[in-house]
Amino acid sequence: MTATCREPCCTQPTLSVSELFERGFRRSREMPLTVAGEAQINNEGHVARFSLDLAGDRIAQLRFQASPCATLIAYCELIAETLPGSRLDIARALSGADLVQKLPGVPAMKRDRAALAAAALHSALVVASLPRSGDSDESRLHLRHPAA
Amino acid sequence: MKVAYIFATQRHNVSYVLAKMILPQLEQDRHGADVVGMFFFEDNNYVLVKGNPIGERLHKVAQQKGMLLMGCDQCCYEREIADKLFDGVPIGCFPDLYKALSGNMPDQVITL
Numbered sequence: 001m002t003a004t005c006r007e008p009c010c011t012q013p014t015l016s017v018s019e020l021f022e023r024g025f026r027r028s029r030e031m032p033l034t035v036a037g038e039a040q041i042n043n044e045g046h047v048a049r050f051s052l053d054l055a056g057d058r059i060a061q062l063r064f065q066a067s068p069c070a071t072l073i074a075y076c077e078l079i080a081e082t083l084p085g086s087r088l089d090i091a092r093a094l095s096g097a098d099l100v101q102k103l104p105g106v107p108a109m110k111r112d113r114a115a116l117a118a119a120a121l122h123s124a125l126v127v128a129s130l131p132r133s134g135d136s137d138e139s140r141l142h143l144r145h146p147a148a
Numbered sequence: 149m150k151v152a153y154i155f156a157t158q159r160h161n162v163s164y165v166l167a168k169m170i171l172p173q174l175e176q177d178r179h180g181a182d183v184v185g186m187f188f189f190e191d192n193n194y195v196l197v198k199g200n201p202i203g204e205r206l207h208k209v210a211q212q213k214g215m216l217l218m219g220c221d222q223c224c225y226e227r228e229i230a231d232k233l234f235d236g237v238p239i240g241c242f243p244d245l246y247k248a249l250s251g252n253m254p255d256q257v258i259t260l
Contacts, residue, residue: 017225069241070222107231109238110221 015081017074017105024064024077033063037124040116046072048120050079054128059083059091064120071110075099075117083121092125094118152185152216152254155192161260162195167202174209184252185216187245193219196233207234216248 032051039049046067053060062080066072078099083091096115100106103114153170155161173179186206188196195203196219210217221239224230230239238244 016228017230018222018228021222021225070225074225105225105228105231107233107239110230 015078015103017071017103020074020077020081020103021070024066024073024080027077027080028064028066028073030063032065033061035124035128037120037122037127039065040120040123042112042116044112046113046116048072048076048116050076050120050124052124052128054088057088059086059088059128062121062124064117066117066120069113071106072113072116074103074106075114076120078103079117079121088125088128092122094121149181149256150184150252150254151181151256151258152187152249153183154187154189154257154259156189156259158191162192162202165260166195166206171202171205171209174213175205181256183213183215184254185218185245185249186210187218187220188223189220190223191227193223193227193229193233196237197229198232198234203234207237211236214252216252218245218248 032049033053034051035054036051037049039047041047046069048064048066050062050064052062061084064076064080066076079094082102083094096111096118099114099118100111106114155166170179170183174183194200195206196217197203206217209215217234217237219230219233219237219239221230221241221244224233224239233239238248240248
């Protein structure tokens with residue numbers, strides 16, 4: 001028997017689009033967190049941008065700003081509710097197809113919003129993976145100007 | 149004249165105004181205006197769910213006449229019917245409605 005994954009991404013209950021949209025609409029109006037990704041835009045002009053706080057190698061908190069599209073906000077909120085507590089490598093593996101699978105009830109013509117939400121998350125994760133000021137990575141000392 | 153209908157209020161609109169006035173007139177080509185689109189809010193969206201008898205007739209007329217049918221996306225999600233509508237009937241919000249109508253703009257938009 002295979003053990004059930006206990007990572008936060010695998011232990012959340014199924015949520016409805018409407019419930020996620022209601023909570024996501026409020027979350028999307030909050031100020032961005034310290035680590036912010038680039039805003040991502042799709043071919044319809046919808047925009048999404050994630051920001052996050054880290055606790056070690058895990059995501060502590062996620063927020064987002066998104067175009068006022070119910071489907072896009074629901075996908076972003078699904079990410080924001082399910083990924084806190086997850087390791088960065090698990091978060092990086094999340095795809096638009098995963099979001100589509102986790103959130104039934106979205107008609108096919110609206111599912112492309114999942115890819116946009118995932119792209120916005122990945123952008124924030126890239127920024128989160130960059131060395132931050134104060135990191136004690138001695139390999140970077142060689143890049144400092146000798147007069148500094 | 150081209151018109152678009154927005155079904156915003158509930159009560160007797162779909163079962164009476166649509167099903168007993170507008171739809172029979174469209175089926176008999178005697179409505180008096182070209183209906184280019186219909187948009188549905190709140191419980192009115194149930195007429196767009198597959199199997200709805202009024203919706204079956206409406207969907208058939210819409211296909212014959214190239215008429216847009218669209219449900220409010222938030223209303224459909226709230227009722228968990230967004231993926232249960234007639235084939236090809238989209239959900240959306242105002243930007244989607246305006247974009248869908250932009251190729252065949254109505255002269256009048258009538259809210260019912």
